[in-house]
Amino acid sequence: MKFNSRNHLKDFNGLKAVASVNHNSRSSFLAKDSTAALQQSFTQRAQNQNRTSANAFQVQASFKVAVLGAAGGIGQPLALLVKMSPLVSDLHLYDIANVKGVAADLSHCNTPSRVRDFTGNDELASCLKDVDVVVIPAGVPRKPGMTRDDLFNINASIVKTLVEAVADNCPDAFIHIISNPVNSTVPIAAEVLKQKGVYNPKKLFGVTTLDVVRANTFVAQKKNLKLIDVDVPVIGGHAGITILPLLSKTKPSVTFTDEEVQDLTVRIQNAGTEVVEAKAGAGSATLSMAYAAARFVESSLRALDGDSDVYECSFVQSELTDLPFFASRIKLGKQGVEAVISSDLQGLTEYEEKALEALKPELKGSIEKGVAFANKQPVSA
Numbered sequence: 001m002k003f004n005s006r007n008h009l010k011d012f013n014g015l016k017a018v019a020s021v022n023h024n025s026r027s028s029f030l031a032k033d034s035t036a037a038l039q040q041s042f043t044q045r046a047q048n049q050n051r052t053s054a055n056a057f058q059v060q061a062s063f064k065v066a067v068l069g070a071a072g073g074i075g076q077p078l079a080l081l082v083k084m085s086p087l088v089s090d091l092h093l094y095d096i097a098n099v100k101g102v103a104a105d106l107s108h109c110n111t112p113s114r115v116r117d118f119t120g121n122d123e124l125a126s127c128l129k130d131v132d133v134v135v136i137p138a139g140v141p142r143k144p145g146m147t148r149d150d151l152f153n154i155n156a157s158i159v160k161t162l163v164e165a166v167a168d169n170c171p172d173a174f175i176h177i178i179s180n181p182v183n184s185t186v187p188i189a190a191e192v193l194k195q196k197g198v199y200n201p202k203k204l205f206g207v208t209t210l211d212v213v214r215a216n217t218f219v220a221q222k223k224n225l226k227l228i229d230v231d232v233p234v235i236g237g238h239a240g241i242t243i244l245p246l247l248s249k250t251k252p253s254v255t256f257t258d259e260e261v262q263d264l265t266v267r268i269q270n271a272g273t274e275v276v277e278a279k280a281g282a283g284s285a286t287l288s289m290a291y292a293a294a295r296f297v298e299s300s301l302r303a304l305d306g307d308s309d310v311y312e313c314s315f316v317q318s319e320l321t322d323l324p325f326f327a328s329r330i331k332l333g334k335q336g337v338e339a340v341i342s343s344d345l346q347g348l349t350e351y352e353e354k355a356l357e358a359l360k361p362e363l364k365g366s367i368e369k370g371v372a373f374a375n376k377q378p379v380s381a
């Protein structure tokens with residue numbers, strides 16, 4: 001893949017920004033500068049349709065996105081970023097509380113999508129009807145001293161209930177699971193969808209984009225690289241040592257000392273905890289997560305819109321290893337996962353090989369815990 005960036009002066013509905021954007025890395029959209037990239041998306045699409053950026057808002061917007069847990073720390077900034085997408089016609093915000101105000105506030109932004117709020121179980125079905133992409137950040141976040149698995153008892157049931165409703169109301173939608181522990185909540189979602197008879201493994205995604213965003217940032221800082229050029233695949237899962245950045249596959253090609261590999265790997269694996277400790281009891285990553293989730297939503301919408309060069313890392317059903325779910329780079333298409341990219345796992349360094357073997361027992365345990373939970377509590381009719 002060729003990386004070729006240049007500076008642009010953007011005029012985005014009155015908002016001016018000097019944005020460093022990348023035109024060839026279709027795989028990395030919000031890996032660049034989120035605001036700039038969203039602006040670029042409007043402007044490029046306007047140009048593609050022979051319009052000026054001034055009337056970029058007339059670009060065809062046709063997809064419906066629902067955010068479940070939309071009034072939360074992730075949900076609110078994520079909703080704002082999705083509201084900026086030129087591809088979204090309808091943005092449905094669901095939460096068990098406080099979502100009316102969030103939707104009223106957001107609805108005043110003069111971007112194309114219509115915003116609607118939905119509260120409580122009775123309104124969940126209407127929220128989900130005919131939705132193309134469902135994003136689920138509903139659930140509780142960590143406090144200092146907790147692991148992501150400590151959230152299982154609360155979040156497993158939340159995800160199960162929400163995915164049941166997704167199965168009943170928009171079984172063809174792309175489903176993005178953010179709620180932790182992702183290593184277990186994605187298998188729970190898969191089992192629920194199977195029990196409902198609508199499981200499509202190509203359309204169920206654990207959102208691990210934040211690991212890639214962090215890896216790109218930390219590597220660029222450490223090696224003094226231009227941030228927008230850096231792309232590091234992150235494989236495995238989304239907790240502790242199951243997060244495995246493949247530094248040897250960094251683009252552009254860069255060499256690391258053994259010490260740098262060790263430091264960077266550990267920092268990327270512990271980045272969530274770094275934020276949890278800095279927030280000191282007020283939750284976990286929300287803003288960077290919203291940014292990462294918006295990137296994954298935009299990539300999904302571009303794939304649904306027919307772009308044929310969309311790549312992201314995600315925790316999906318996989319045959320890359322002996323584990324049933326595994327995060328790796330995937331190619332996204334109209335039908336979801338078009339291909340799981342196996343080449344990243346070839347030619348690993350000894351360090352990466354060992355780390356890959358070391359993560360498997362923990363990841364296997366988390367997957368099995370999710371499957372067992374879902375099968376103990378059959379879905380409601």
Ligand SMILES: NC(=O)c1ccc[n+]([C@@H]2O[C@H](COP(=O)([O-])OP(=O)(O)OC[C@H]3O[C@@H](n4cnc5c(N)ncnc54)[C@H](O)[C@@H]3O)[C@@H](O)[C@H]2O)c1
Nearest residue numbers: 069071072073074095096137138139140141178179180289
């Ligand atoms: N995948 C990742 O990389 C990643 C990154 C950061 C956080 N997370 C996870 O995302 C989740 C949310 O984090 P947050 O900081 O936004 O938490 P938060 O507490 O700020 O927000 C969660 C929201 O979910 C809502 N909610 C709870 N139960 C619900 C239900 N049954 N239906 C609908 N909404 C419901 C709450 O009302 C709240 O508004 C946590 O589990 C956290 O661990 C994942």
Ligand SMILES: O=C(O)C[C@H](O)C(=O)O
Nearest residue numbers: 142148180272273284285
């Ligand atoms: O660390 C957490 O608990 C939240 C999230 O998984 C993260 O990586 O920031």
